[in-house]
Amino acid sequence: MAFAYLNLGSYVIVFVSLSIAIVAPSVQAHIAVFDDYWTQRQANALRQTMESYEPNPLNVTNHFNYHAALAMETTGADNGPRRELGQVKAGQKTRGGRFRSLNAIDRCWRGDKNWAKNRKKLTDCVLGFGLKTTGGKNGPIYVVTDASDDDLLSPKPGTLRHAVTRDRPLWIIFARTMVIKLQQELMITNDKTIDGRGVSVYITGGAGFTLQFVKNVIIHNIHMKFIKRGFGGLIRDSEEHFGLRTISDGDGINIFGATNIWIDHVSMRNCSDGMIDAIMGSTAITISNSHLTDHNEVLLFGGKDGDVIDKKMQITVAFNHFGKRLNQRMPRVRYGMVHVVNNDYTHWEMYAIGGNKNPTIISQGNRFIAPHKETCKQVTKREYTPYTEWKSWNWQSERDYFLNGAYFVQSGKSNAWSAAPKNPIPKEFTIRPQPGTKVRSLTKDAGTLDCRPGKSC
Template sequence: MGRSLDILLFIVCLAIITPTLNANKLESSEYWKEQRPEFDSYWQEKAEIAKQDNHAAYFPDPYAVSGNFTASISEIITLKSSRRNLKGGKGEKCLATNPVDRCWRCDPNWAKNRQKLADCVQGFGRNTRGGKGGPIYVVTDPSDNELLDPKPGTLRHAVTRNGPLWIIFARSMLITLQQELIMTSNKTIDGRGVDVYIANGAGFTIQFVKNIIIHGIKIYNIQVRQGGMIIDSESHFGLRTRSDGDGISIFGSNNIWIDHVSMRNCTDGLIDAIMGSTAITISNSHFTDHNEVMLFGASDSYPEDKIMQITLAFNHFGKRLVQRMPRARFGFIHCVNNDYTHWEMYAIGGSMNPTIISEGNRFIGPENKFIGKDQINAKQITKREYADAKHWSSWQWRSINDEFLNGAFFVNSGPELKNRPFSRKDMIKAKPGSYVGRLTRYSGILVCRVGQPC
């Protein structure tokens, strides 16, 4: 009885010291009842089109995609790439340390050739092109006062235009969104060269669209907003219920790339991907100060998330994080060469038989906590939820060349990958977790100066 009481007290204390420690709203049936009025005929039509696009973006052989990605990592580290010169123009040193960054950061003319970035994505989101081919749109005004007729030059005006756009910023700015920012397809938000902060207001909504790149911005202190009439394209606006407080919410969408963002302290999740979203890569980003970091799949009763395929690569999961890096249902998650330096409960979790391949990550276990005489140990990386060992023992959760420090350990399940039906070439192993410090050295937003390698 005394031990149980101590553990209960520990949980209560943790809830008090962690402001964002609450259940993800997307997992509650009440949330979905509240959302239904939003799906009028306009959104129902978009949902049907998005569903077809999501299935088209699905890779029938996900092991080949993840294997080819890890092959390119090995190639770049061992300097077998034809572009192994580590210098940019005029002798400047290029600080890119992984294959995604090496694609663009060594070019001193990156500011004149911004759309080259769209050729650099790898992993499951590798076909994402964002606003490539469209004109440059320069955001000049940080305000967000008009939700139905946004002022030209604002971010809301930019993301609701109908065609492809490559969105950049005239200067450094803090943007406080009054309501969720609903994006149309074929957009790139490119914060390179300035400091762009999305903070103290609503977050991004990527709903029933495709081809979205979000790069080089900082997102923090995202809050719930009450909703209302909000524009979502040049030709449509509608009534929205209250937003859930996610930093980036991906809903029924495909071909999404989130790269070099820094995120912390959102009311709900930092990044959520649900409702059949797929073909997503999240890379080179830095996450701190949050409870439930990433939710991939919100409902045990939505098997459409079986097509969900997400790559997490070269990210740093840093200080004051609690859990869900990520927490997945149904889909295929490839976690490759990420740095997990902090968690308080667990790092990787899931239910409903997701496939999780953890490859070449570094996991540093948390220090033990003491409540009275009882020791609280959270060194296990993995957590299977709502299933006993008899069921989850067949789930495909495998650790390959990970590095475990300070007592961290990964509980494997399912058959070894060598028995899977794919060629050896497709699953060339990534570099071990001992290389992660180098690969993730520049995670988060970058300081990029025009005329120099970034």
């Protein structure tokens, strides 16, 4: 592809010009007819990618680690494992009835017994590269009352598809527990929050979510399982537009050229393709507090070697539990930078973290429990690349906790992954990550939460 040889600063011109050549982008993007509407959305999304890129990622990783440490200090859990286990249990109340959590994101909102009336407080709690995500904060509450998905062109008011295709910010909640089978991929527009707190929402047996050339989306407290490929067809993708789609991949959540995305407290299992893919210039993303099980290729960040726009990709993966019957890609990265921090890796069959095309991977304070198979103890895997090339890649491990023979092969130079900030951060932000020995408490409530109005969650 021609743009692979150009400076990233000229990407807007190149990317837009490629969209005129309908065949190449439409095949990958599952857009059968790349019309003026999609050309404009693609151009807007690329501009957003360039604007959302953080040139000094050290600011973001240190900001995360500072707040993680602050949460531990303010719960009184920083004085050793005995006090941590005896006084604080993540996700529970203390003897006096006051909610406490060791997890910096959860602690921001879960102690509020009036969370159901203050739902939008959630937007104050995101950390990591998705820090600026506000979802539907600036819009009204939209209540989903109908679990059906029968009309892809004129979705019925009250359905989830109707809600996510509105051309305005919305905070979407659910009237009751629902099982939703999506007939085709759910095309989500800008400035949306899908908030499943207070009920149980299952997206199952059908297609998954697609976030294509959009910005500012929060997905929170949703079950997703047994996601299948959609056969395509005419599908509404916004309030004023619908178009012809090709067969979808069967991803749980497909993030395509999207920015400012936060996925939090999602439980996922058994998708036909990937659980969460972030490709084609997607950046400013945080994936947190989720529980992932029963899958082969879990997280894919960067879809093709030729997509050099993914050098702008920056993603935080934090406080997640990678659980039973997982095989590989937690994540698998091309280009870009991923901060993998305070996750619990209790199962993998091939490897946990892999990649190629010189991505930067900063692994901090995770717990890695290797499988029993002797040939799969290594956490890391560099794919399709000789040692003479990957030895300079910046893959760093700090305060990770390794069990059952697990080991992380580092490369590159320590602290070489971030240039000195132009605006130096305060000294109090220069702090080490929470150690992997504390991960079990930090991730205890990963996955969907049983939140009840009138009680702390």
